[in-house]
Amino acid sequence: MPSSPVADPLQPPQTVEAFRTRLAELSGHLPRRLQQCADHLAAHQDSVAVSTVAEVAARAEVPPSAMMRFCQILGFSGYSEMQRLFRNAMTLGLPDYATRLANLKSGPADRPAALLAEFVEAGRLSLERLTRDLDEDLLNQAVEVLSSAAVIHLAGYRRALPVAAYLAYVFEQLAIPAMLHDGIGGLDQRNAMRAGDALLAVTFAPYSSETLSVAAAGRARGLPVVILSDPPATPLLPQADLVLTVAEADFGAFRSLSATTAFALSLAVAIAARRKG
Amino acid sequence: MPSSPVADPLQPPQTVEAFRTRLAELSGHLPRRLQQCADHLAAHQDSVAVSTVAEVAARAEVPPSAMMRFCQILGFSGYSEMQRLFRNAMTLGLPDYATRLANLKSGPADRPAALLAEFVEAGRLSLERLTRDLDEDLLNQAVEVLSSAAVIHLAGYRRALPVAAYLAYVFEQLAIPAMLHDGIGGLDQRNAMRAGDALLAVTFAPYSSETLSVAAAGRARGLPVVILSDPPATPLLPQADLVLTVAEADFGAFRSLSATTAFALSLAVAIAARRKG
């Protein structure tokens, strides 16, 4: 691809990394006002996504026109184009969303490989978002609670079943007592939840009533309940002691589980480490 | 007009928390278009900060004016005021992805968050490799074969079960006849495989004998057999018509399924598109 190590002054940076590189290159041999722009952007680059030129310029203590000139020096056509870069990087929705969705819906012989590229992109965004938005404290609490359980009960239906099943597999590998409530044949396994155990339930909106009912049963027995879901999980807050959320980017009506599986695995391994330590 | 005589003195939510609460209150007893707004905002609340009304409205599949009305129902004077709430919440927010990832990794290796950062990194690598190493021709053939099947039979055990289960879920959503051979209670479902059907088996090294035996049964019945596995899949080549591989990066002894789920979803959606087209 046409991305060279040395910055081409006519081509705008396509990624935030490229943007930073360009900024570093320029910084130092720049007229005073433009240097101010560079310094300010280096320190507050993400605020570009949500601010107007006037605001950014004011914070950098330069007139708006100076900021405009600076954008153009970076290779952008103007402030808007630079802003678009940061907006795209910030939102989980894919760029050109409408166009791509139209292609997916109408495009007759859309190549499977193109489709795959979209889902890979969605997965990448989700993973990125996962580290950025992580509530570390919440995760630590979940590890704490679950690692001290005698048996970890797992629940998850429909789209959440793969995650619960995966957790069951990993826990077994790690020699951690765990039990998957698969609800096969309508058989409950709720009475298997005993004092000293804990429940880890996985559910995504719209929340399946089975999962919620297992969670309620767990609480009724006094078990700590941890729910893994997608944001916003507001309706779940009263149902659990801890609610962890993973935002999974969608493409069209479809959502992969790329970030969720990574999160689940981390959780399991962290629990194992805690139990050993 | 901050105070009205009626018992609906709507003050705009001052925090995102308050915003979520109000959303939850309203949701349910709302006219159709406004409910769409509520649903969309619940799922993509942060994208408001970086999008115009027109964009948000388009994604929610409502006209812009409907979104405006909804903002006013929430108590805001208009979209701009609502947007301000999210912009403010975001600027105080976290450093960007690269910085955050570096911070997470630099900490003690036993921190759950550090662990997560590693798995996220592994996931990203896997996704990257997935597009790079993709054998497009093979994927097209798989789509071709599976899309013309009357029923798609799915097999997968142990670590592959989540993938097979996920495929079963997605096929059902897409109204594609599919059957998961879960092998529950040691019950085979092999006689359900009939002429005109196809088998999609998922297995990773070391290959489970159950999966291989289902694949053999499928072939014996003359069904086309597609296997989804990890490289090198050489031992599987004689067992199947097509062998697709997804390389999943590992961290320590552990492998996530980030790339595999993305691949599985793509495959399913591509098959659906092919059947419709």
Added chain:
DNA sequence: CCCAAAATAGAATATTTGTTCCACCACGCG
């Protein structure tokens, strides 16, 4: 089945925001 009230869509309007342009200033070089 009809009517009133609410909801809706899209066009018209108002406002905000980005961008360009040009007069002015500072500095260095002939």
Added chain:
DNA sequence: CGCGTGGTGGAACAAATATTCTATTTTGGG
């Protein structure tokens, strides 16, 4: 010591965007 080059700020202009308004459709009650 002027003259030219490059930098600067602000005002004028253009584009994008939010917001309001109204004709039309839908909904629910009598």
